[in-house]
Amino acid sequence: MPVERFGPYVVMEELASGGMGRVLLARSPGGRTVAVKTLLADSADDRRRFAREVRIAQRVRGLYTASVVEADAEAAKPWMATEYIPAPSLRDLVDSCGVLGAGALHWVAAGVAEALLSIHAAGLVHRDIKPSNVLLPVEGPRVIDFGISQAHDVTRTQAALGTVAYASPEQARGEPTTVASDVFSLGATLFHLAVGRAPYRDGGAGSALEQLVRTAAGELDVTGLPGDLEELILPCLRFDAAARPEPAQIVARSQERLAERPSARGGEDWLPGNWIEAIERHRTQRMRAVREAQRRVDPDARTQLVHPPRPTARMAMQPGAGQATRRPRTLLLVTGGAAATLAVGALLVLRPWTAEAGSSGAGKPDGPVGILPVMSESPGVCPADSPEGRSWTSDDRQTCVVTAGEKGLTIGQFKNVRAYYQSDNGLNGWTVEVTLNDSDRAAFTRLTDRVAGQSRPQNELAFVIRDSDRLLASPAILEKIAGPKVPVAINLKKNEARFIAQALGAPS
Structure with missing residues (x-):
């Protein structure tokens, strides 16, 4: 075939x-x-x-x-x-796991509002924001489907192109849609997350004509909305488009709520346990399906894992910050002294994912792991004209590195891979550590000696999956490292540490 x-x-x-x-x-x-x-x-x-x-x-x-x-x-x-993006939609999650509480809902609201800022900055109106058009990886919401989006300067009088149950009144009346129309749809989506139905009378049920008339007239039914969410959601649902908040105001309002828990970061800190389990289960199933589909297309081909979705930018935790800020990179540096400190002195909790605390071991990585000197580094995904076989994009899609034209070191399997949490030496997060095989230590030491002391990024070593374009980590090397224990990434969230550790061969 x-x-x-x-x-x-x-x-x-x-x-x-x-x-x-x-x-x-x-x-x-x-x-x-x-x-x-x-x-x-x-x-x-x-x-x-x-x-x-x-x-x-x-x-x-x-x-x-x-x-x-x-x-x-x-x-x-x-x-x-x-x-x-191997993640379920908000609609799927509400249907299977129930509604969200205030903290988690503010976190989702901030992410979707930031998506609207990106969309509107491009001179567009999405016109179809609804629960099924927002996917939710643990790292943060992602808006999809621009099929009926329009430019700001396009005037349309065609009625109700969006999903009526989440459309604004002006959209249902066939009037020009604006940024405020997307804000209304965001409010309707958030209402669905909080209550489990659309905000219109009868929850959007009835014939298409009934829904259209109800939406055009703005016949809302907001009973059941928790009081602590009224300030966030109800302003978005105002009939008068000019009275609705801007997306940046929604971000700022959500930041104020998120700042009440300054230690909380991504979805694993905000979402309820059953939502996180459903998201991870969906991702695991989709990754397995991808591997099976690859085998059907090419039974002899090496199969690779799907890249995890890129992490959401962390919200600034100071009230009134006004906009989201990107979380500092967590793949930082290792040195000879730091390696000993990280591996021994600051060890608080060791959790190979399904093993007992204190256990160790490593399976096969996603593919042969290359350790290569970095030549250059740039933000974002590697462009199409990057050098073939030497360009690697991080799993969070935030960094592209180009490695030097040398073989470096290739490792088929580490002696041990583990991840542990630490809150010492100025660190507060998860560390991923590998233990080198005796046969690889000398070559690794020579690599670290060669790049140590150079200016950034030439002092970095890229840990990559050889038969893909994946960059797992790019720690800076300050001095020669003899090993055998090497922390390759520090200050990670638990979910980020899991992606990297399992890719390197940690128990799953």
Whole structure:
């Protein structure tokens, strides 16, 4: 059976189909997993709409949206490849796990509001913010589907293009949609998270015409909304678009609430346990499905794990900060002295993920681990013209490193991989540590001796998965390290530590 392709991307399986298009799971020649959206219909109008969607999606950049990797709207079958996010939607999570409390809801609100800031900064209105269009990795919410988005300067009088139960009154009336229309839909989505239904009378039930009339008139029913969420949600649902808050004000209001727990960071600190379990279960199932799909397409090919979704930027914890700030990089540095301190002196809790405290061991990593001197470093995903075989993107999609043109060191399996929590020596987070095999220690020591003392980033060593484009860590080396224990990443959140440790071969 011939393999289906869109550009360079080989289709592995279908994720969804309906309406005008299909969404397919595909892989790049280098093994990167992407979601490919393609057009089913083939009229001139359909192709123009799809081309417009591609142009709109390519304009949006931000931590809280799914980025476009590549597209060809002029192909015989138009297609668009986007970052694949193996996470359930807010709708799925409410249906399976119930509603959210105030703290978690403020955390989600901040992330989606930041997505709106990115979308609106590109001169766009999303027009279809709803629970099913927001995916939730543990790291933070991601807004998807720009199919009916429009530019600010486009005037439309066509009625109700969005999902009516979460649309603004002006959108239901067919009036021009604005930034304020997205804010209303955000408020309706947050109401769904808090109460379990849409905010309109009868929860959006009834015929399409009934829903449209109800929405156009702004017939809300906000009974059941907890009092401590009224200040966040009700202003978003005001009938008068001009009276609704700006997305930046929603971010600031959420920051004030999040600042009450300054030690809390990502979703694992805010979300209830059953939500976190559902998110991780979904991710595990999707990763397994990806590997199985890869084997079906190419039984002899080496399979790789899907990149975890990039972490959400941490919210500034000072009330009134006004905007989110990016969390400092957590893959920092190791030195000879620090290695001894991190591995022994500051050890508080050792938790290989399913093993008893104090146990050790390592399985096979996701692929052979390369340890390579770094030549250059830049923010974001490595561009398409980066040197082939020497360009590596971090799993959080925030850093690209290009390594020097030398073999470095390749390790098939570490003697031990472990992760532990520490709150000493100015650190407050998880550390991932590897123990080198005796046969690898001399080569590693020579590598550290060669890069130590150079200016950044030439003093870094990249820990990468050789048969993919994954950068796991890039610690700076301040002096020669003899090993055998090497902390490769410090000050991590637990979930971040788990991704790196398991990729290196920690028990899963």
